[in-house]
Amino acid sequence: MTFVIGKECIDAQDHACVDVCPVDCIYEGARKNYINPNECIDCGACEIVCPEVAIFPSRKIRGDEERQQFTTDNAEFFTVRLAGLDEPLGDPGGAQQHGPVAADTPLASGWPEK
Ligand code: SF4
Ligand code: SF4
Numbered sequence: 001m002t003f004v005i006g007k008e009c010i011d012a013q014d015h016a017c018v019d020v021c022p023v024d025c026i027y028e029g030a031r032k033n034y035i036n037p038n039e040c041i042d043c044g045a046c047e048i049v050c051p052e053v054a055i056f057p058s059r060k061i062r063g064d065e066e067r068q069q070f071t072t073d074n075a076e077f078f079t080v081r082l083a084g085l086d087e088p089l090g091d092p093g094g095a096q097q098h099g100p101v102a103a104d105t106p107l108a109s110g111w112p113e114k
Contacts, residue, residue, distance in 0.1 A: 001059050002037035003047060006070045008054035009033055011114045017046035017055060018095065027077070027089070028100040032108050034077040038091045073107045080105070 005017075009032040017033060018026045025039035026046060035046070035055075047055040061067045078089045082103035092098040103109075 001042050001057060002040045002074075003035050003042065003044065003055055004058050004067070004071045004074045005033050005035055006054045006056060006067060007032075007111060008052040009050075010108055010111050012052050012054070014051065016049045016051060020045045020049050021095075024094045024096050027092075027095045027098065029077065029104040029108065030102055031104050031111070034074050034105075036078055036091060036095075037075050038078075039093065069107065073105050077105050083109070 005026075011031055013028065013031070013033055015028070015033070018028070022043060022045065023039055023041055025036045027034050027036060042057070044057070047057070056067060058071050061071060078091065081088050082101070082105065084103050085101075089101065
């Protein structure tokens with residue numbers, strides 16, 4: 001189980017989630033943030049503070065195709081080579097130390113502007 005950031009974060013990044021994550025596993029993309037599923041400890045702190053209600057636990061997908069899509073997409077942010085990067089991000093072990101990633105997944109980068 002992990003927590004996932006959905007479409008509501010696109011073009012609404014305020015980083016409230018980043019500030020409360022105890023293991024620093026929420027990474028900043030160009031248009032939205034992404035939770036590393038291998039680093040998340042499932043504490044739920046980020047879900048509560050998100051003003052866009054963008055964060056949900058993956059166990060609550062319940063046949064919601066869009067949530068399933070973003071769950072897969074969150075994971076792919078770390079496993080697929082993103083446009084402009086030489087290799088996949090992998091599991092860097094800390095978002096603050098890594099710094100912002102000037103890229104998004106194809107799903108997020110192609111999402112219509114708000
Ligand atoms: S559930 Fe907890 S560990 Fe996982 S991303 Fe949110 S704040 Fe970080
Ligand atoms: S708190 Fe919500 S809207 Fe803000 S960056 Fe995190 S996921 Fe995106």
